[in-house]
Amino acid sequence: MGSLKIENVKKAFGPVEVLKGIDLEVTDGEFVVFVGPSGCGKSTLLRVIAGLEDSTSGRVLIDGADVSVTPPAKRGIAMVFQTYALYPHLTVKNNMALGLKQAGTPAAEIERRIKIASAMLSLEPYLERRPAELSGGQRQRVAIGRAVVREPKLFLFDEPLSNLDAALRVNTRLEIAQLHRRLKATMIYVTHDQVEAMTLADKIVVLNAGRIEQIGSPMELYNAPANEFVAGFIGSPKMNFIDGARLGETAKTIGVRPEHLTVDTKSGAWKGTVVHAEHLGADTNLYLDCETAGLITVRIFGVYNAEPGSTLYATPDAAKTYRFGADGKVLK
Amino acid sequence: MSTATRSLPRTIGAHAILLTYTAIALFPVILVVMNSFKSRAGIFGAPLTPPTTKTFDLIGYTTVFGQGDFFHYFQNSLVVTVASLFFVLLFGAMAAFALSEYRFRGNTLMGLYLALGIMIPIRLGTVAILQLMVASGLVNTLTALILVYTAQGLPLAIFILSEFMRQVSSDLKNAGRIDGLSEYTIFFRLVLPLVRPAMATVAVFTMIPIWNDLWFPLILAPSEETKTVTLGAQLFLGQFVTNWNAILAALSLAILPVLILYVIFSRQLIRGITSGAVK
Numbered sequence: 131m132g133s134l135k136i137e138n139v140k141k142a143f144g145p146v147e148v149l150k151g152i153d154l155e156v157t158d159g160e161f162v163v164f165v166g167p168s169g170c171g172k173s174t175l176l177r178v179i180a181g182l183e184d185s186t187s188g189r190v191l192i193d194g195a196d197v198s199v200t201p202p203a204k205r206g207i208a209m210v211f212q213t214y215a216l217y218p219h220l221t222v223k224n225n226m227a228l229g230l231k232q233a234g235t236p237a238a239e240i241e242r243r244i245k246i247a248s249a250m251l252s253l254e255p256y257l258e259r260r261p262a263e264l265s266g267g268q269r270q271r272v273a274i275g276r277a278v279v280r281e282p283k284l285f286l287f288d289e290p291l292s293n294l295d296a297a298l299r300v301n302t303r304l305e306i307a308q309l310h311r312r313l314k315a316t317m318i319y320v321t322h323d324q325v326e327a328m329t330l331a332d333k334i335v336v337l338n339a340g341r342i343e344q345i346g347s348p349m350e351l352y353n354a355p356a357n358e359f360v361a362g363f364i365g366s367p368k369m370n371f372i373d374g375a376r377l378g379e380t381a382k383t384i385g386v387r388p389e390h391l392t393v394d395t396k397s398g399a400w401k402g403t404v405v406h407a408e409h410l411g412a413d414t415n416l417y418l419d420c421e422t423a424g425l426i427t428v429r430i431f432g433v434y435n436a437e438p439g440s441t442l443y444a445t446p447d448a449a450k451t452y453r454f455g456a457d458g459k460v461l462k
Numbered sequence: 463m464s465t466a467t468r469s470l471p472r473t474i475g476a477h478a479i480l481l482t483y484t485a486i487a488l489f490p491v492i493l494v495v496m497n498s499f500k501s502r503a504g505i506f507g508a509p510l511t512p513p514t515t516k517t518f519d520l521i522g523y524t525t526v527f528g529q530g531d532f533f534h535y536f537q538n539s540l541v542v543t544v545a546s547l548f549f550v551l552l553f554g555a556m557a558a559f560a561l562s563e564y565r566f567r568g569n570t571l572m573g574l575y576l577a578l579g580i581m582i583p584i585r586l587g588t589v590a591i592l593q594l595m596v597a598s599g600l601v602n603t604l605t606a607l608i609l610v611y612t613a614q615g616l617p618l619a620i621f622i623l624s625e626f627m628r629q630v631s632s633d634l635k636n637a638g639r640i641d642g643l644s645e646y647t648i649f650f651r652l653v654l655p656l657v658r659p660a661m662a663t664v665a666v667f668t669m670i671p672i673w674n675d676l677w678f679p680l681i682l683a684p685s686e687e688t689k690t691v692t693l694g695a696q697l698f699l700g701q702f703v704t705n706w707n708a709i710l711a712a713l714s715l716a717i718l719p720v721l722i723l724y725v726i727f728s729r730q731l732i733r734g735i736t737s738g739a740v741k
């Protein structure tokens with residue numbers, strides 16, 4: 131109860147093609163994250179799924195039924211927006227109740243669902259307040275509650291954490307993960323933050339410029355990126371890309387993640403000068419300017435003392451080095 | 463303003479400028495109101511002094527209420543102004559919503575066409591309008607005035623309101639659509655309350671020219687039945703003698719309704735600004 135299939139969906143705004151043919155299948159109960167840089171079409175794709183935007187061509191099927199002409203309210207979906215989008219003139223309770231009232235749900239049933247949802251999201255003390263009297267985190271929980279009470283087949287989240295501060299973001303992320311586990315509902319979650327994607331997703335869809343670059347579990351994307359874009363997008367700090375020619379390699383580009391490099395003061399593959407060191411406690415990021423490889427980032431677990439200006443040798447883990455061809459695709 | 467950002471000379475300077483401007487702006491109004499309470503001799507003898515016990519006279523007001531059907535003229539003005547205002551705000555907001563919310567062929571062109579009315583005065587079309595009204599049998603009806611004023615007010619209303627409606631969060635409207643609200647409900651319940659300050663501004667801009675207009679009442683509805691206050695006041699303006707007492711009294715009275723409407727809208731303005739928005 132809650133599968134989604136997208137077949138060759140294209141969307142153009144005037145002459146600008148924003149989605150260039152998206153194919154995707156989401157099975158019931160899956161947590162799918164769309165991730166990609168700002169402006170790549172994530173929200174547009176989500177709005178097409180919701181029915182808020184018509185696709186230029188292609189089909190969207192929810193539970194096997196083509197919903198191309200079904201209005202958003204009848205698609206069995208619920209959506210949570212980045213800006214919360216709560217009705218400013220209604221109390222928290224009525225914000226949650228509005229959609230159900232519109233659908234003609236009996237009052238007792240509405241009451242029951244609001245009770246469950248507000249308990250789940252610790253919203254009971256605020257039910258009679260208006261959105262203006264709530265903090266950002268509370269508002270987003272109300273927005274999530276408004277989605278939960280509809281008991282949709284499909285939850286759609288559009289960057290729900292982007293307007294929250296860092297600490298709240300982690301908490302709310304946890305809440306969404308728990309919500310998914312408890313409701314076992316299908317969820318589609320849009321974000322530009324790869325950390326959110328990695329921590330929440332069963333399946334990540336990496337989008338770039340209106341195209342799907344790769345679909346896979348977080349670990350698949352991390353361990354076996356299909357191309358340079360995915361390799362650079364997943365993982366933090368970002369993968370180092372080194373011009374193959376400089377290393378005497380046949381591949382166009384060599385990629386190695388900062389955590390797959392080791393450093394030594396005496397010997398190693400690439401000799402370099404420490405440009406800057408970031409001490410994060412649990413790990414240390416070193417920026418090395420190497421003679422052959424250029425500027426690279428090295429991530430060392432634990433504390434490592436390196437003075438800027440000192441010389442260090444970096445060595446990549448050969449088993450975890452990626453080779454990319456001229457088209458950006460991984461070479462086997 | 464915090465103490466840190468306040469400087470005494472600047473405060474004095476700003477207040478001096480504002481007070482001077484207020485005095486200049488209010489001077490004619492005060493002069494009219496003041497002299498409306500004076501006898502004819504008082505008005506001409508010392509036009510700049512407030513009424514004294516010697517010059518105080520209500521003759522102007524008694525003339526106004528005695529002669530002509532001034533209460534009726536007031537009613538006409540009020541009906542025309544309020545009805546026109548209602549239609550300008552309603553249709554203006556609806557058109558603005560359509561222009562800002564929906565993508566359709568000719569959207570930009572339509573917006574430009576509607577904005578054209580801001581630059582071309584409607585009075586240029588007086589002859590055609592009169593012919594139209596004669597043909598449709600609307601001469602000497604308030605309906606004629608309401609129609610013309612609605613047309614006159616719409617361009618600016620649409621221009622201002624569509625700019626404001628573009629700023630209303632599209633997430634909010636989309637949330638409404640997902641909850642199954644109709645486009646009308648989204649417009650009336652979600653969008654309109656959020657653009658209330660803009661509506662108040664448009665209302666004030668629209669209302670004053672309508673209330674003060676002499677041109678269209680004179681041409682389209684000069685009958686006794688449909689006279690507005692500004693037209694009615696002409697009664698006392700003779701070719702050879704002018705009844706200044708009555709004119710001043712009529713003008714003073716004419717200020718009142720606009721003042722009341724203005725107070726209502728400016729309260730809306732402030733309330734709109736302070737009400738809780740989306741974020």
Ligand SMILES: Nc1ncnc2c1ncn2[C@@H]1O[C@H](COP(=O)(O)OP(=O)(O)O)[C@@H](O)[C@H]1O
Nearest residue numbers: 143146148166167168169170171172173174175
């Ligand atoms: N209503 C619209 N009209 C025209 N262009 C749009 C509209 N909505 C989005 N776009 C364009 O589509 C592209 C993708 O937008 P969006 O899906 O919001 O990106 P994302 O959510 O990935 O940041 C952007 O370049 C944006 O300018």
Ligand SMILES: [Mg+2]
Nearest residue numbers: 172173174289
């Ligand atoms: Mg977006």
